Amino acid sequence: MSDCIFCKIANHEIESEYVYEDDLVCAFRDASPEAPVHVLVVPKAHYVNLADDIPAEVLVAMAHAVREVAKRTGIDKTGFRVVSNAGKDADQVVQHLHVHVLGGEFLGSAILPEQR
Numbered sequence: 370m371s372d373c374i375f376c377k378i379a380n381h382e383i384e385s386e387y388v389y390e391d392d393l394v395c396a397f398r399d400a401s402p403e404a405p406v407h408v409l410v411v412p413k414a415h416y417v418n419l420a421d422d423i424p425a426e427v428l429v430a431m432a433h434a435v436r437e438v439a440k441r442t443g444i445d446k447t448g449f450r451v452v453s454n455a456g457k458d459a460d461q462v463v464q465h466l467h468v469h470v471l472g473g474e475f476l477g478s479a480i481l482p483e484q485r
């Protein structure tokens with residue numbers, strides 16, 4: 370989509386701090402980190418969120434990218450959280466499918482950082 374910021378980052382029209390990339394997905398540091406490690410994994414093709422009809426190969430690539438991000442940022446052993454906001458009630462701000470990978474400190478049991 371021409372006016373989508375994550376399409377532009379995923380296709381290098383706008384550069385970002387990339388952590389991982391392959392043919393289907395890329396991962397880059399969140400601009401407003403909520404944890405010492407906060408990386409977004411996004412597909413290169415445009416989907417709005419997980420309520421969309423996402424091809425299985427894209428979902429597999431995203432899961433693989435999460436594992437790579439965890440390894441490359443050193444949180445694979447200490448633990449991490451994966452969150453994907455979908456739609457209004459989840460307060461999804463960027464309308465391009467993405468998962469947040471959060472870690473690098475104890476995150477507690479609350480899902481939302483402001484509840485910690």
Ligand code: DGP
Pocket residue numbers: 374385397398399400401409453454460461462463464
């Ligand atoms: P949400 O749609 O609420 O799941 O969160 C969107 C996240 O995207 C939020 O944590 C901030 C991040 N973000 C928004 N714009 C940019 C950007 O231009 N670059 C980067 N790296 N992150 C962004």
